[in-house]
Amino acid sequence: MEQVEREQSQPQAEEPVTSIEGDGAINEDQWKAMMDVTMAIYDFREQDGHDPSRLFHRSVNKRLVPDYYDIIKDPMALSILKQRINKREYKQFAEFVRDCALIPHNAQTYNRPKSQAYEDALVIKDVFRDQLKKLVEDGVISAEEAEFPDLGEIPEADPLPDDEDEDEDEEEDDEDDSDDEGRRRKKPGPKPGPKRGSQNKEPDLRKRRGRPPRVDTPMETRIKTILKGIRKFKGPGGHLKIVHFERLPDKAAYPDYYMETKEPIAIDLIKRKAKRKKYNSVDHFMRDLDLMYDNAKAYNQSESQIYRDATDLQIESRKLAEQEKKKPDSEYLMEDGRFPLPNGILHRGELWKVGDWVHIQNPNDVTKPIVAQIYRTWQDSENEQWINACWYYRPEQTIHHVEKHFYPNEVVKTGQYRDHRIDEIVDRCFVMFFTRYSRGRPRDLAPDKEIYVCEARYNEEKHKLNKIKTWASCLPDEVREKDYEMDLFDVPRKIKKIPSPIKHLLKDDSKETDDLPRPTWGADNAPPVVGAVHRRPRDENESPPPEPTPSPPPPTLPPSTMASATPRQPMSQPIPTGSMGTPSNPVAPPLHVPMPTPPVAQTSAVPVPQPTFQPPMNPQMYQGSNQRRTSSFVPQTPTNAYQASPVPQHPYATAQPTPYAAPYPNNRLHAAAPVYNPNAPRAVEVFSLGEAANAAIPADIRQQFHCDERGHVLFFSVPPLDIILPAQPKLAHSLKYLARKEERQKQLAERKRKRAEEETQRADEQKRQRADEETDLAARVEALTPRAVGCMMKQVVAGTEELYKMLYNEQADGARAADLEVRESRIFADRVADQHRGEIQTQSTNEGYVNLKGSAVYLGDL
Structure with missing residues (x-):
């Protein structure tokens, strides 16, 4: 939102513009109408005061969103509209309408559906159309000129990857904002869990935590x-x-x-x-x-x-x-009694604070303590002191490719943020980013302390190692902008990577099609005892990247072939067909990456050609594109091209691969030509089990899921719609869970009620205390007033006597008596005059005459 009033400050809209004569296509009323439409978008607000145009004021910063211009080839923003209007660049009004249509189209192309930018783009699109409709009604433009041009279809969204950059979270403190703000916040959905039949039996304590706990001072x-x-x-x-x-x-x-x-x-x-x-x-x-x-x-x-x-x-x-x-600090304790210790913890004569690199006891192997960085320090209700630390795994504790090489003494950052007692700390250590590791050593680190090097981030769910782009994003907020001094080497050292230390664990009969191995776990609050290696093919974003080769668009299967496909397909050969063999959606995206398929003995199926797909030359660019399009960051100005907009499909619908049609970015007036989109998601695929495997599932379980006409449970490559048949009861929470939930809600309500009563009592007590203080103050003032007046009178008399002595010396008494007579006569004359006028003053002493201890003083002269 802008901290300025548009009605009072519109510098670009109010600039004098010289008219360009001779084009004859656009008159002055239409130029003015263009600017009015643009400013109407700026000024539009929804009922709750939200400004849907704020993301589209300026073009997207390429430095902040580098992949945006790889996807959007014809950027557009409100500032560009104003600039082109001021410079009179449009030759026809239809060109202005096309630029208006580009803004929401680009936003829908780049951002995911239901994101803030996507929703705002839909609102802006309606406002544009309403404004153009008004111009048609006023006779400024024709109905044909007000029509939005066809800029091409919006492609479906890519499937969401894992959120591997958990440290870039912003806005986590807005959960309790007002209802108007909360309405716009993206609701958290269910997180994907392990598929049915998987062997993931790791305990909950070993799952990735995501971010450290909140311990606010x-x-x-x-x-x-x-x-x-x-x-x-x-x-x-x-x-x-x-x-x-x-x-x-x-x-x-x-x-x-x-x-x-x-x-x-x-x-x-x-x-x-x-x-x-x-x-x-x-x-x-x-x-x-x-x-x-x-x-x-x-x-x-x-x-x-x-x-x-x-x-x-x-x-x-x-x-x-x-x-x-005014509230005491005791009111801000966490619900579980945690008290933050922002200045650190003094333990064994050393201060341990946020940002320190430490070795923590490893119950699985005392010779390999856990490498970690402190993120939080606090004290619990039992006065025990705790830290929360982010773990860094050693290479032998990860699962990686057998040909993977590591630096000596390398560690990798994980998403594990674990709580430890302060006495579990063994000693200090240090972790350096690989760009500085070869140049020197931290200055204040003791020579006997271990130094590690870090280059990658480890995803424990997918068992992938992703190179860290920004080291600051891996550090706590308190030390993110701080740097450490180094003792540089005379010459930077050349550090050669070495093979995996657990390369020998690879089995002789291992193949590329094997499933990923599992790590060997030991104690709960500890890293794995040992990881594993595999021969599986490298991912597209792993180095070394494959050579880029052009991939032709996949052939479209004729409807007759799709209709004749076997309804139930074997899992060894997944085919994008529905269980009923119905024709596929004609706008379904192409299959560009074959799906990993576990071997299951099954009948033969109709073969489907699988097109090959090669990633771009720069794997980081491709990876960054996926991350950007699925992250919570919203660009400020979307532009032309395609944005993922997944259309929900019925689970029984068939997916027919067809190539996308992408518009030519530099041609404003021509229709789009079909171009293969390598970023398009795969078509929906449907699988079913064999007879023996399907029979192994209990009948009551099978009835709760989608089945084909033969009663076989269907498995989809994307989540199906929540369609419940009349004979199939909908899954719901257990009565035990609902009872506990209701009991917890009652406890929260009771806690809020008690808190409100305490606040009311506290406020009443403060009011009574203030009233008592005011009454006491008034009584003291009333008691001290006579004494203050008496002291003042004494000072006035003494001052008058000193004044006469200074002026008249020995004749002071005579002069004072003479002045007294003059003042008495003046008072008498005034009194007589008042009597003649009928205005007798009853309080003559207040007029200015006092007589204390034989001395007469006229207060008016003082």
């Missing part, structure tokens, strides 16, 4: 509470006041904002600093929050809505901060 909890609190304030029209301050304004649209504002800041930057633990107090955090509000008030006019919202939010933010600062 009271100060960090206060900051998060304030950020959540300011999201709940709404304006008169029901809009959220905070939406203006979510992100900084577009530099292209508002360059003057950055010239006038010396320190631009927005909510997303503040949240990032809080996540990186950059704030050392609530007041430090409030300085940034006040700076954000002051920037908005300094740039916008005082009668604008943003100015009013900034003023209101600033007041409310300060109230929230004062409330949070």
Whole structure:
């Protein structure tokens, strides 16, 4: 969201433009209509105040999203629209309409369905059409000119890969935001588990954890509470006041904002600093929050809505901060009694803090302690001190290809974040990124401490080693931006990789078609005792990459052949046909990667040609493309090409491979030509078991799943739709689980009720205390007032006597008496005059006459 008022600051829209004469295609009303349509997209807001256009203001940054321009060949953004309108580059109004259509089309091409960018693109598309429809009704353009051109079909989405970069998670602190914000957040779906019949019997304690636990200090909890609190304030029209301050304004649209504002800041930057633990107090955090509000008030006019919202939010933010600062730290303990120790733990005379590399006791092998990095430090309710550490496996603890080579003393980062008591730490060590390992040694590390080198990240579910691109993403937030000094070698050392230390474990009869071996596990809270090696083919993104060769589009099977295919296919030869033999969806994607097939004895099937597919030259580029398209990062401006948009299919539907048709990116006016898309997902494939294997499944279990006409359970290469036949009861939670869930909900409700009562009692007690303090203060003031007046009078008399002595010396008494007579006569004359006017003053002493201890003083002169 932008911290500026568009109605008051539209620098690009208000620039004087010289008309280009002579084209004759577009008149002045149409040029104005183009800009009105563009600005209407900027100004559109949904009912909850959400701005669906914010991602499309500018073009995508190629440095941040390098694969975007590999997929999108004709980028488009709102800023490009304004630039082309201002420069009068359009020759026909239809060219402008095509650019408008490109924005949502590119967003749907690059982003996955149900992502924020995909949903916003659909909204923007409807707004564009509504605006063009109004122009048709007003007679500005014709109905033909307002039609969106055909930019080609949206390809289906690639299957989601494993989330191997668990450290790049953002926005994990927004779970408790307002309902309006939570409506847009992507709901977590069920995670894929092991397939039926797999041999994955590893205990839950060995599964990947994903990220360290939350152990926030009271100060960090206060900051998060304030950020959540300011999201709940709404304006008169029901809009959220905070939406203006979510992100900084577009530099292209508002360059003057950055010239006038010396320190631009927005909510997303503040949240990032809080996540990186950059704030050392609530007041430090409030300085940034006040700076954000002051920037908005300094740039916008005082009668604008943003100015009013900034003023209101600033007041409310300060109230929230004062409330949070008054609460004791004991109120911010975690539910399980954990108390964070952000300054580290003092153990055995050493301070162990976040970011330290340590050796931890390995119950499986005392000679090979666990290499880990500390992520959290805390103390539990029993005063025991704990750390949470990220494990790094040694090569012999992983499963890898038999030809894989490693650096000496290499370790690989895992997704295991485990809790350990502080006394499980053995000693210190250090892990260096492979780019620095050969250049020197950490300066402050003792000579007897072990140093390891890390180059890859280990996925324990797929047993893959992926090269780390950014070492900072592997470190805790507290030390991510810190560096360490090194004692450099005279000459960088040449380090040669060595073969796998467990290469000898490969069996003599192993083949490329064998299943992945399993590691040998020991104690629960420890890495594997030993990993394993295999001969399976390398993946497309593993080095060395295969040579790129052009792959022709796969041939389309005739419908007659598909219809004659056997309904039940053997698992040894998967064929993309449905169980009923129905014709396939004509827009199904081609098969470009053969599926691994476990050998099962079965009858023969109709052969289907399998096209070969070779990845691009740069394996990292191909891998990055997949990661980007499935990650939570949303680009700010989508563009032309294809975006994955999986269309749900009936589980019994047949998949017929047909090539995609991709548009020519540089031709604006011609239709798309068919081009093979190597990134397209595979068609839906259906499998079934043989007679013996199917009979081994209990009948009551088979009835709960999709079956063919022969009663054989069907297996799909993609999750089928949740279609429940009338005779098949839907799977549901057990009564025991539902009872426990209801009991937990009751406990949470009771806990909230008690907390609310305690807060009410605390507030009443504070009110009573303030009332007692005010009453006591009033009584003290009333008692001290006479004494204060008496002291003042004494000082006035003494000061008057000293003044006469300084002025008249020995004649002081005579002068004072003479002045007294003059003042008395003046008072008498005034009194007589008042009597004549009928305005007698009853309090003559208050007018200015007092007589204390024989001395007369006229207060008016003093």
